[in-house]
């Protein structure tokens with residue numbers, strides 16, 4: 001065992017740092033740092049810079065525009081991105097549908113979709129959840145009925161993140177009724193501009209509108225948009241769940257958040273001294289840091305095993321649970337740091353409007369972020385469901 | 398010892414519950430929170446008719462008597478409905494402050510009890526965090542009176558207030574316990590500016606700027622230079638009221654979560670049948686019960702003449718720690734167990750959650766009060 005990076009690994013790290021220093025637009029960095037909402041244009045602008053460098057989808061195979069990096073290099077890359085407050089690419093194309101297309105799509109699918117994911121010209125969203133199918137995804141009811149060389153899709157998806165910005169949605173739909181509910185589900189790519197699709201925003205408690213209801217009414221989808229075999233969608237969805245799980249822990253982002261908390265705590269006062277010097281505050285932060293360290297070295301164990309060729313197993317659920325718990329604790333500390341200034345509601349600043357925020361500038365939006373981040377233990381397989389997975393798949397209960 | 402409600406208190410509780418059930422469905426609350434005024438003047442009049450605004454005010458000053466237990470009963474009930482009416486600011490804290498008025502005492506209290514007077518208390522400042530003696534706003538003697546200059550932070554109910562009580566320094570350094578004086582300023586006083594805003598939990602507050610605002614000797618609440626007593630008295634009342642409100646909110650969130658899990662089906666069964674979730678609901682239930690005990694313990698101590706200063710300090714701090722921690726536990730789990738629905742603005746549960754979490758930020762968070770308990774505040 002050895003925790004020192006090799007000279008090659010260090011050189012790699014330096015290369016990434018240099019790139020980020022030179023190419024990350026300062027305004028994009030600023031927004032990530034303060035947690036302000038990003039416009040689609042900002043995100044696209046940054047993704048195109050990543051793409052130009054060939055770093056949009058590091059984990060993809062080289063022939064499809066990936067990097068050929070080792071799992072450790074990919075990990076170092078993610079670390080440096082987060083540390084520099086560079087927003088990661090939107091996950092729906094690069095991390096979700098992309099790998100499924102690569103593994104199960106036709107050559108035509110690959111030619112048609114992959115380059116436009118890499119260049120950020122197509123935005124994707126994920127159409128899995130439905131009002132009656134959340135944790136129990138196999139209960140989904142959206143139907144796709146074959147009609148000549150089309151499927152006709154009817155039903156409702158919900159909680160669809162970024163549907164309002166998306167060009168495409170990858171959906172799990174029911175193509176037949178089978179005795180086992182996991183059968184008869186198919187994986188379908190649907191053009192969001194198709195007639196019959198309606199997107200209705202859902203306002204979250206922090207005032208944001210990042211999620212939506214997505215309705216399908218007699219939406220005609222060419223059969224060539226089916227991924228793999230009809231009725232095998234569940235298998236592809238599961239493949240996706242097992243893919244690239246080390247990033248979900250968000251270790252580097254949490255480290256960056258700790259830096260942010262320290263900075264805020266330096267400008268806040270408590271009993272006449274900077275809050276950053278307050279022993280109780282420091283101890284609380286240190287407690288979270290210990291947990292984060294434990295998580296980081298657990299990931300490094302997994303990454304090392306991956307470097308040696310072992311695929312990450314269901315123990316990745318540990319990363320989801322612990323990672324989100326830490327992230328949530330940090331949003332809480334950040335809110336706590338500003339004391340009374342957690343209270344004001346900060347409407348997202350109108351572009352161009354030059355209104356001074358209520359209270360210190362660094363306090364704006366921190367409570368909203370805490371409220372918003374409660375989502376992280378709910379989505380992506382809730383933390384309860386992750387515990388069920390560990391109990392069953394790891395502990396064999 | 399008898400730690401249960403009297404018949405009168407039980408009647409009061411029933412009347413609050415009845416009003417909340419009849420007049421405060423969530424859609425009403427949503428409308429009021431979004432309205433221009435931010436609360437219902439009509440309901441406020443009704444509160445006055447029911448005698449709730451006179452609770453804690455002696456009968457000879459136009460009130461109906463009673464004390465912290467009675468106002469806690471009202472606060473708990475209002476918490477259940479997530480009411481936006483400024484009962485905490487005007488009645489629980491405001492009456493406590495205005496009792497210290499000089500000549501204007503009975504007039505002010507009578508108007509307050511009649512629903513004709515709204516109060517806000519401006520005690521926090523940018524640098525003060527939760528330290529009550531940390532006051533930089535200055536009141537300088539001029540003629541027979543004073544001139545106030547400074548800024549106050551996150552003053553609840555400031556937009557509606559007729560009277561704004563302000564803590565200011567008449568002597569001493571910025572953190573000295575002595576040398577504070579509390580003034581009751583007319584909200585329309587020349588030089589007093591309120592920058593109004595909404596809070597995350599649907600209430601109204603303001604940032605206050607004082608620019609050479611004139612105050613007469615009659616405007617002093619309590620005694621000049623001994624203002625910290627006045628501040629602490631009002632804040633202790635505020636803490637107890639907020640704890641009772643939180644107890645009401647928690648109970649409601651817990652009840653709503655049980656209902657939700659009984660009806661939401663996944664995997665072919667109601668979520669409430671999963672033992673992992675049942676145990677969570679049990680832990681939430683315990684947190685609710687323990688919090689309620691602490692809220693009323695603090696209310697009784699606050700109202701009792703037998704309570705020593707040290708006992709009161711401990712009671713108030715302990716209750717706030719319990720409420721802060723339990724509130725976070727109950728609130729976060731209520732959201733979690735609602736799944737995606739819990740994240741939405743549409744569901745009442747998210748609004749209850751926001752208020753509950755922000756109550757921990759009001760008057761000092763759990764960490765702050767834990768140190769008060771342990772005697773380790775710097």
Ligand SMILES: Cc1cc2nc3c(=O)[nH]c(=O)nc-3n(C[C@H](O)[C@H](O)[C@H](O)COP(=O)(O)OP(=O)(O)OC[C@H]3O[C@@H](n4cnc5c(N)ncnc54)[C@H](O)[C@@H]3O)c2cc1C
Pocket residue numbers: 125126127128129131133134135136158159160161162211375378379380381382383384385388661663664668671673674733734735736737738740
């Ligand atoms: C902000 C946000 C963004 C999202 N984005 C997307 C998206 O882009 N695309 C998409 O398809 N979906 C998305 N989702 C949906 C998300 O995946 C679901 O919310 C999640 O699967 C939980 O489902 P549910 O909301 O129906 O909760 P439910 O399944 O109703 O669960 C409610 C509660 O019960 C618990 N529970 C359920 N079953 C069990 C069990 N067997 N044992 C113990 N506890 C259990 C859950 O953990 C949860 O706490 C998003 C959700 C949110 C909040």
